[in-house]
Amino acid sequence: MEYEVSDTPLLSVRDLKTYFFSDEGVIKAVDGASFEVHAGRTLGIVGESGCGKSVTARSILRIVEEPGRIVGGEIVLRQRASSELDLAKLNPNGRHIRSIRTGVIAYVFQEPMTSFSPVHTIGNQIVEALRTHRKLNNREAHERGIDLLQRVGIPRPRERMDEFPFQLSGGLRQRAMIAMALSCDPQLLIADEPTTALDVTTQAQILDLLWDLQEQNGMAIMLITHNLGVVAEMADDVVVMYLGRVVEQGPVEDIFYSPKHPYTRLLLQSIPSVHSVPRAKLPTISGSIPHPYNRPQGCPFHPRCPSFMRGVCEAHEPELLLVTDHQSVSCFLYQPPVEEAPVLQREVLPGD
Ligand SMILES: Nc1ncnc2c1ncn2[C@@H]1O[C@H](COP(=O)(O)OP(=O)(O)OP(=O)(O)O)[C@@H](O)[C@H]1O
Ligand code: SF4
Ligand SMILES: [Mg+2]
Numbered sequence: 001m002e003y004e005v006s007d008t009p010l011l012s013v014r015d016l017k018t019y020f021f022s023d024e025g026v027i028k029a030v031d032g033a034s035f036e037v038h039a040g041r042t043l044g045i046v047g048e049s050g051c052g053k054s055v056t057a058r059s060i061l062r063i064v065e066e067p068g069r070i071v072g073g074e075i076v077l078r079q080r081a082s083s084e085l086d087l088a089k090l091n092p093n094g095r096h097i098r099s100i101r102t103g104v105i106a107y108v109f110q111e112p113m114t115s116f117s118p119v120h121t122i123g124n125q126i127v128e129a130l131r132t133h134r135k136l137n138n139r140e141a142h143e144r145g146i147d148l149l150q151r152v153g154i155p156r157p158r159e160r161m162d163e164f165p166f167q168l169s170g171g172l173r174q175r176a177m178i179a180m181a182l183s184c185d186p187q188l189l190i191a192d193e194p195t196t197a198l199d200v201t202t203q204a205q206i207l208d209l210l211w212d213l214q215e216q217n218g219m220a221i222m223l224i225t226h227n228l229g230v231v232a233e234m235a236d237d238v239v240v241m242y243l244g245r246v247v248e249q250g251p252v253e254d255i256f257y258s259p260k261h262p263y264t265r266l267l268l269q270s271i272p273s274v275h276s277v278p279r280a281k282l283p284t285i286s287g288s289i290p291h292p293y294n295r296p297q298g299c300p301f302h303p304r305c306p307s308f309m310r311g312v313c314e315a316h317e318p319e320l321l322l323v324t325d326h327q328s329v330s331c332f333l334y335q336p337p338v339e340e341a342p343v344l345q346r347e348v349l350p351g352d
Contacts, residue, residue, distance in 0.1 A: 008081065009036035009038050009078070010039045010078055010187060011036065011037040011060070013033060013036070013056070014073055015034055015072060015074070016059060016072070016074070017072035018030040018056070018058075018064055018068055019068065021067045021069075024293060026293075028292070029055040029068065031245055032072075033052065033073075033245060034246055035249055037222055039218060039219070039220050040218040040219070042210075042214065042220075042223055042237070043223065043237045043238070044223050044224075045238075046226070046238065046239070047241035047242055048285075048289055049289075050292065052241055052243070053241060054224065055068070056241070057222065059088075061101055061190070062097045063092070064092075074086050077104070079104060085100075087100065102132060102133045102184050103184050105188045105189075106181035106184055106189050106190070107192070108181050108192065108194045109177070115177055116173070121161065121162050121163060122163055122168070123160075123163075126149075126176075126179060127141040127142055127145050129184070130144050133184040134184075146158050148183060149175075151213075153175060153209060154175050160172075171202035174194060174195070175206065175209065178209065182213065186219055188221075189210070189219055190224070191210065191221060191222070193225055194206060194210070195230070207230060221234075231252065232256055235252045237249070237250065238250065238255040240255070240263065240264045240267065242263050243301075245300060246320055247261045247264065247331070248329045249320075250328065251327070254327045258324075261301075261329050262306060262307045263301050263304075266306075270285060298314040302314050307333060309332060312332050313332055318330045
């Protein structure tokens with residue numbers, strides 16, 4: 001696809017910091033993440049487990065659980081050209097963010113069982129959502145609910161309306177969850193590992209469904225996944241996260257064909273290729289992710305980095321900078337001489 005994006009993103013996350021505070025210390029789950037989401041495009045968010053993908057999504061929706069909170073940054077939503085709203089400044093329990101959650105940004109979780117109430121039928125739950133979001137009466141909401149189930153490819157939708165979540169297979173439940181998310185006609189759909197619990201065929205069907213829905217209504221999709229194959233197929237743009245930071249971002253072709261950050265390169269090398277010897281040991285990224293209480297100083301990836309430069313990488317923090325027309329990287333291999341970088345000072349935080 002030609003890289004052509006409207007100048008004004010639907011959502012701009014800037015220097016977002018979301019920390020969890022406990023007696024043992026502070027977990028900087030998201031620590032200065034910046035990226036943009038554009039209408040009609042899919043942004044893939046990738047990175048190893050624990051790098052802050054879900055906390056980023058939950059921060060956008062303002063559903064970060066205690067003892068976590070947003071301690072810095074902006075989450076700017078532009079519903080119309082002239083309107084800007086910083087979601088990070090809203091009261092997480094207030095009316096305003098609730099109306100965003102029910103009318104603008106929808107969230108599809110990995111396991112839809114936790115999102116549906118087990119004691120109400122699928123139909124009742126969708127009707128309730130439609131009555132609240134769309135101000136429809138019972139009859140209209142019921143018909144619209146059937147429509148939605150049909151749109152997401154659920155067979156016999158009229159009968160399914162009367163079934164309980166446990167009566168549906170994993171794949172159908174995930175479709176029903178997507179129908180529920182669509183009930184608010186979202187401008188942005190955040191899908192957090194939406195297919196991980198499903199078999200390969202169902203995974204492909206759900207991803208096709210998301211793709212079709214995007215074609216139909218032009219919504220933006222933020223697709224969080226471990227699966228780089230899914231990203232290669234679905235995403236227009238990619239954000240690579242490591243320890244709560246964005247280390248590289250850009251159009252999917254650039255990230256896959258010309259990865260710059262050593263972490264992105266290693267992540268890509270760890271995908272089995274069609275040419276790999278069957279059952280050969282997959283390359284993995286050496287070293288383990290540091291414990292969240294012990295973030296390395298300097299570049300967070302330095303203890304595992306094959307290109308580590310002593311005296312530079314552990315002493316200074318690289319910024320996320322544009323290195324080509326569209327690709328940004330946070331690494332000293334692509335930055336001006338480090339003498340110009342600020343020397344690190346330890347921050348003092350509440351709970352430290
Ligand atoms: N409720 C919580 N309390 C304390 N720490 C938390 C909480 N939720 C997340 N964290 C921490 O925040 C960091 C980021 O977690 P997050 O769930 O965003 O990772 P992730 O990238 O989504 O991982 P995965 O790929 O496994 O889903 C982790 O270190 C995690 O332990
Ligand atoms: S800044 Fe240094 S340690 Fe970090 S990724 Fe680049 S080369 Fe590796
Ligand atoms: Mg997650």
